[in-house]
Amino acid sequence: MIDWKAFAQELGDIPFSDDPVRVKRRSRDFYWYSPVLKPQLDNVSGDLLVTPRSEEEVIRVASLCAKYRAPITIRGGGTGNYGQAMPLKGGVVLDITELNRVIRLEKGVLRVQAGAKMNAIDAETRPQGWELRMYPSTKRTATIGGFVCGGSGGIGSVGYGGLRETGNVIAARVVTVELEPRIIELRGEECNKINRTFGTTGIVTELEIPMAPALPWRDLVISFAEFGKAAEFGQALASASGVEKKLVSVIDWPLPRYFQPLQKALIPEQPIVIAMVAESGMQALHDLCRQFGGTIVFEQDPVEAEATPATTPLFEYTWNHTTLQILKADRSVTYLQSMFPPGRNLELVQAMRERFGDEVIMHMEFLLFDGKLTNSALQVVRYTTEERLNEIMDEHEANGIFIANPHVYTLEDGSRHKRVPGDQMGFKAEVDPFGLLNPGKMRSYVPVA
Numbered sequence: 182m183i184d185w186k187a188f189a190q191e192l193g194d195i196p197f198s199d200d201p202v203r204v205k206r207r208s209r210d211f212y213w214y215s216p217v218l219k220p221q222l223d224n225v226s227g228d229l230l231v232t233p234r235s236e237e238e239v240i241r242v243a244s245l246c247a248k249y250r251a252p253i254t255i256r257g258g259g260t261g262n263y264g265q266a267m268p269l270k271g272g273v274v275l276d277i278t279e280l281n282r283v284i285r286l287e288k289g290v291l292r293v294q295a296g297a298k299m300n301a302i303d304a305e306t307r308p309q310g311w312e313l314r315m316y317p318s319t320k321r322t323a324t325i326g327g328f329v330c331g332g333s334g335g336i337g338s339v340g341y342g343g344l345r346e347t348g349n350v351i352a353a354r355v356v357t358v359e360l361e362p363r364i365i366e367l368r369g370e371e372c373n374k375i376n377r378t379f380g381t382t383g384i385v386t387e388l389e390i391p392m393a394p395a396l397p398w399r400d401l402v403i404s405f406a407e408f409g410k411a412a413e414f415g416q417a418l419a420s421a422s423g424v425e426k427k428l429v430s431v432i433d434w435p436l437p438r439y440f441q442p443l444q445k446a447l448i449p450e451q452p453i454v455i456a457m458v459a460e461s462g463m464q465a466l467h468d469l470c471r472q473f474g475g476t477i478v479f480e481q482d483p484v485e486a487e488a489t490p491a492t493t494p495l496f497e498y499t500w501n502h503t504t505l506q507i508l509k510a511d512r513s514v515t516y517l518q519s520m521f522p523p524g525r526n527l528e529l530v531q532a533m534r535e536r537f538g539d540e541v542i543m544h545m546e547f548l549l550f551d552g553k554l555t556n557s558a559l560q561v562v563r564y565t566t567e568e569r570l571n572e573i574m575d576e577h578e579a580n581g582i583f584i585a586n587p588h589v590y591t592l593e594d595g596s597r598h599k600r601v602p603g604d605q606m607g608f609k610a611e612v613d614p615f616g617l618l619n620p621g622k623m624r625s626y627v628p629v630a
Contacts (some may be wrong), residue, residue: 183272185228191245193523196232204230207274208254210261214504216515217567217588218263221346225267227254227274234279236356236364236386243362246273246617253358254486254619255298255380257327260319262501264590265379269621275324280386282468285312289392290351295326300487302584307484309421311392314341314349315427318502321487326385333377334557336428336457336496337393338509339419344376346549352389355382357612371602374608379592381623382605383612396425396459400486400495402446402479403454403470408433408534408543410542411452412527414473418454419547420554421469423508424462430455430499433534436561439507446479455495457483468557501559503544514569517541518585519577521552529582530556539563541573591624 189197198204205226233239246253252272268274280296283305286467293302299320303312315337317323328335329350334343341349342534352370355365365383368372375382408431415431418424433452437443447453454475458466470477486494491551498506501517504516521529536541545558564570567588574584586595592605609618609626616628 183228183251188245188249188251189229192231192242195238196234197239198230199228201226204228204274206270207252207256207259208274210259210264211262211505212262212267212590214262214501214508214515215588216326216564217570218590222264222267222590225264225269226271227268228271230274230276232276232279236280236354238279239275239280239356239384239386240362240364242273242275243358247358247360247362247615250617252617252620253384255326255330255384257324257331258298258319258322260317260323260327260421261331261379263587263595265622266327266619267590268619269590272617275384277384277386278324281324284387286392289394290389291392292352292387293325294387295329296324299323299325299328304488306392307395310395312395313337314391314393315344318496320496325388325390329388330375330378330380330385334548334575335500339426339429339546340451340549341393342549342552345373346551348391350376350388350390353385353386354387354529355612356384356386358384359614373602374604377592378605378609379619379622381592381613381619381626383618398427398457398459398483399463400479400481400483401456401458401466401477402443402495403456403475404448404451404478405454405473405475406451407474409531410475411454412530412545414469414475414599415454415545415547415556416527416554417469417473418456418458418466421462421465424465425459426457426462427453428457428496428499429547430503431543431545431556432498432503435539436503436507436542436544439510440521443498444480448476448478453478455499457496464513466587468506473599474601500546504561507561513564515562515564516587517558517574517577518587519558519560520550520583520585521545521556521558522581522583523550523555526555529580530558532580533560533577533582536576537551537573557609591622593623593625
């Protein structure tokens with residue numbers, strides 16, 4: 182049994198809270214998207230919320246957790262969808278959002294503290310001519326550390342692929358959880374040791390990432406009479422190497438009818454493509470619209486929309502924000518996470534759409550995967566039972582479509598290979614010998630101390 186009063190006293194002047202309401206609020210994410218996870222995680226909460234203001238304070242907290250054998254779960258913006266930052270075993274919830282400083286930006290390389298919000302990063306770097314290569318649909322609340330440690334890709338992946346693609350993360354500074362914590366600097370491919378590990382493989386305090394030249398962008402909604410034409414247009418736009426783009430999302434009807442701010446612009450019963458295209462690519466986009474029968478029904482400046490609280494940038498209707506928009510009105514649905522194989526992706530998209538009808542409603546984003554263009558999908562599912570949900574996922578996998586199960590909370594069960602990569606498992610043994618970092622998420626790990 183941990184003596185939390187004694188633990189808190191040893192924190193000294195490091196801000197903390199033991200208020201149960203506040204601690205539980207900061208112990209949650211969007212796990213409730215899943216009707217399977219909701220009953221499992223509803224009552225999860227930490228014991229103490231600790232908010233370090235510097236790396237030195239992170240080191241002090243890590244040392245105390247090792248001393249008291251206290252579980253420690255790192256918390257950023259809390260925008261995960263399957264309990265990534267939820268403390269299954271209680272303990273310390275380490276809120277890193279005070280570590281939010283841009284350290285330097287030189288020659289298109291950004292060094293930044295892990296708790297910096299992604300919209301704040303862009304707001305600071307765009308006047309210097311640089312912007313983030315990619316970000317999640319939760320950009321306005323997510324932290325860069327949470328994105329790298331809990332995510333896989335997002336807006337921008339159509340041009341740069343996922344976070345694990347070579348070159349997308351340059352360096353990560355990691356604090357170990359030991360009696361005498363160490364600082365480890367990972368570089369290049371070593372950074373895969375902390376990518377999408379849910380904070381189980383060290384406390385990331387700083388990241389170094391490549392940026393992209395800041396461009397003038399346009400947000401667009403393009404309407405199509407047929408889903409097949411919308412999908413073909415999406416693939417053609419995503420494939421157009423001469424067009425700078427950050428987002429190509431295809432959303433089947435009836436999902437767009439839940440996008441309330443867009444209702445006056447939408448054509449009823451028609452699927453849409455949401456795109457974010459550089460102004461220099463607008464002529465090509467108009468040409469593709471004519472070729473595939475698309476009609477532009479809405480257009481705005483995404484940078485202005487993002488900076489205006491009352492306005493919705495179109496990326497907040499894509500990726501897993503699509504699911505959120507539906508859940509605002511209908512809590513009976515849930516979603517899948519799937520990746521379609523390059524080359525056969527549109528053929529399989531159409532086959533799954535015909536197979537499941539309105540039980541599984543198609544919503545997909547184009548991206549690069551191992552350098553090849555394909556699409557991922559976050560299909561909206563009309564949920565009935567867990568057994569039926571598993572049948573749907575099994576049938577997708579039987580057709581060669583990879584499912585990353587969003588209705589489980591462990592790394593192993595949600596991964597493509599149903600196991601933790603060896604480099605991540607080995608690194609956890611080095612940085613977390615007592616098994617205190619987000620325990621329960623890497624279920625196959627056995628503490629070495």
